[in-house]
Amino acid sequence: xxxxxxxxxxxxxxxxxxxxxxxxxxxxxxxxxxxxxxxxxxxxxxxxxxxxxxxxxxxxxxxxxxxxxxxxxxxxxxxxxxxxxxxxxxxxxxxxxxxxxxxxxxxxxxxxxxxxxxxxxxxxxxxxxxxxxxxxxxxxxxxxxxxxxxxxxxxxxxxxxxxxxxxxxxxxxxxxxxxxxxxxxxxxxxxxxxxxxxxxxxxxxxxxxxxxxxxxxxxxxxxxxxxxxxxxxxxxxxxxxxxxxxxxxxxxxxxxxxxxxxxxxxxxxxxxxxxxxxxxxxxxxxxxxxxxxxxxxxxxxxxxxxxxxxxxxxxxxxxxxxxxxxxxxxxxxxxxxxxxxxxxxxxxxxxxxxxxxxxxxxxxxxxxxxxxxxxxxxxxx
Numbered sequence: 121x122x123x124x125x126x127x128x129x130x131x132x133x134x135x136x137x138x139x140x141x142x143x144x145x146x147x148x149x150x151x152x153x154x155x156x157x158x159x160x161x162x163x164x165x166x167x168x169x170x171x172x173x174x175x176x177x178x179x180x181x182x183x184x185x186x187x188x189x190x191x192x193x194x195x196x197x198x199x200x201x202x203x204x205x206x207x208x209x210x211x212x213x214x215x216x217x218x219x220x221x222x223x224x225x226x227x228x229x230x231x232x233x234x235x236x237x238x239x240x241x242x243x244x245x246x247x248x249x250x251x252x253x254x255x256x257x258x259x260x261x262x263x264x265x266x267x268x269x270x271x272x273x274x275x276x277x278x279x280x281x282x283x284x285x286x287x288x289x290x291x292x293x294x295x296x297x298x299x300x301x302x303x304x305x306x307x308x309x310x311x312x313x314x315x316x317x318x319x320x321x322x323x324x325x326x327x328x329x330x331x332x333x334x335x336x337x338x339x340x341x342x343x344x345x346x347x348x349x350x351x352x353x354x355x356x357x358x359x360x361x362x363x364x365x366x367x368x369x370x371x372x373x374x375x376x377x378x379x380x381x382x383x384x385x386x387x388x389x390x391x392x393x394x395x396x397x398x399x400x401x402x403x404x405x406x407x408x409x410x411x412x413x414x415x416x417x418x419x420x421x422x423x424x425x426x427x428x429x430x431x432x433x434x435x436x437x438x439x440x441x442x443x444x445x446x447x448x449x450x451x452x453x454x455x456x457x458x459x460x461x462x463x464x465x466x467x468x469x470x471x472x473x474x475x476x477x478x479x480x481x482x483x484x485x486x487x488x489x490x491x492x493x494x495x496x497x498x499x500x501x
Contacts, residue, residue: 122173126166132194133162139201140242143208144235161190168482172289172321173353177329184290185484192447192483193249199449200241208234252447252485259478259491261303264464268471270415270435271500274381281307281338282494284315284421284440285477287349288329291484298332300478303493311340311378314368315440315475316347316392316421323358333366340378344368345389346399347421347441349481356391356399371419373402375410385415388434392421401425407432423460423467423474430468437472438496444476444489451489462489 137158141151164187171177171184211230281304288297304312319326336342344363350356360370369376371389378387390401401420410416418429418437426437444462445451454461458474465472475494480486 122166122170125169126162129162129165129194132198133158136194136197136201139205140197140238143205144238145231161187163187165190165194168290172319172325174325177289177293177321177325181290181293188291188483189249189253189485190483192252192485192487193245195447196245196248197241200245201238204234204237204241207237248487249483249485252483252487255490256480256484256486259300259303259493261307261495262492263495263497264473265497265499266436266464266471266473267499267501268415268435269501271498272380272383272385272415273500274383275385275415275498276500278311278340278380278498279307279309280438280496280498281309281312282315282438282440282473282475282496283312283478284475285317285347285443285479285481287317287320287477287479287481289320289326292329292479294329294332296479297329298335300493301332301335305335305337307493307495309338309495310380311387312336312338312342313417313419313438314342314344314363315419315438316345317349317440317477317479317481318347318363319353319359320349320481321353323362327362330362330366333363333368336367340380341376341387342368343376343387343389343419344370345419345421346370346372346391346395348392348394351392351395351399356395372399373406375406375416385417386410387417387419389419390425393425394422403428403432403434418470423458423465423472426459426467426470426472430470434470436498437467437470439472439474440477442474442476443481443486446476446480446486446489447483448488 141154164183168184168187171180346356350359363370373390375386375388377384390403391399416434418434420439422441423439429437442454442458442461445454459467460472460474462474462476476489476492478491478493
């Protein structure tokens with residue numbers, strides 16, 4: 121995977137060289153400096169992807185942070201320079217139909233326009249990335265009230281803290297986990313739900329970064345389910361074992377009865393939609409033999425798992441995965457795969473809440489999708 125990523129990014133880097141250096145006829149020494157920076161950031165990005173998967177985060181995290189942040193700038197450079205390139209091509213076609221205009225002045229005006237547009241794109245890309253770095257570093261608490269017709273009366277007013285998508289590893293460490301834990305505990309929730317993707321890397325490299333989770337406190341329990349990233353870098357089962365060691369009740373296609381004031385609900389947890397064998401999600405198997413009249417709260421990493429949940433009588437599903445798109449304009453691609461991007465929604469007969477998550481995957485950058493720890497107040501009615 122790392123080799124494929126390095127090769128793909130090398131192609132993108134070469135294209136950026138063509139648009140930033142060749143297309144603008146950048147003179148020396150600026151052309152040499154620009155190419156050197158492109159190569160250096162390519163190398164840093166590869167280090168970023170490899171950190172936590174062979175490279176020790178305690179040593180390489182600062183370099184990884186720089187390289188992964190560069191990827192957000194690359195996204196905006198590619199989008200902006202593609203528009204500039206298309207515009208320059210159209211202009212060239214139009215001018216070819218003006219034979220009376222002198223070629224020399226025409227070429228100079230075109231080059232000046234390309235330079236100006238390219239400079240504007242570069243400044244905008246860096247500015248958006250800088251804004252996104254600040255935004256991503258500041259997870260905030262959001263509050264949402266959810267009305268549920270079949271919620272038992274004694275659970276009316278129950279406050280659920282939903283944590284998802286920390287993605288500690290290459291760019292975030294135990295300090296970030298501790299900040300999220302402190303935010304959650306300050307809200308004094310009744311129940312804590314963890315919807316997966318806590319890490320990006322192996323247990324051997326990153327196990328210590330989840331240690332602050334031991335401080336999570338909720339009278340009805342702390343429950344968690346796997347995301348897809350638990351399986352990308354390691355055996356997801358090993359990560360769930362590690363969660364257990366830090367005090368999280370991991371639901372591996374399981375349900376747990378939770379009681380309050382004489383009433384009981386089922387807290388159900390299934391593996392991620394894309395989890396490999398032997399960790400495939402099996403909601404039907406989990407619910408087999410359960411009381412269909414009992415309120416069911418499902419933890420499932422991906423919103424699209426609500427499609428199956430609705431068929432099987434789940435009342436409320438809590439999910440993450442989407443990051444709310446994380447970096448604009450990616451959010452507009454999320455509906456191609458998921459039925460919800462963020463917030464409160466309805467999928468069939470199931471109420472769905474999708475958190476934007478507290479961390480960030482890849483670039484530690486968020487633009488138009490601020491990180492959150494969601495506090496959900498369940499109301500009967």
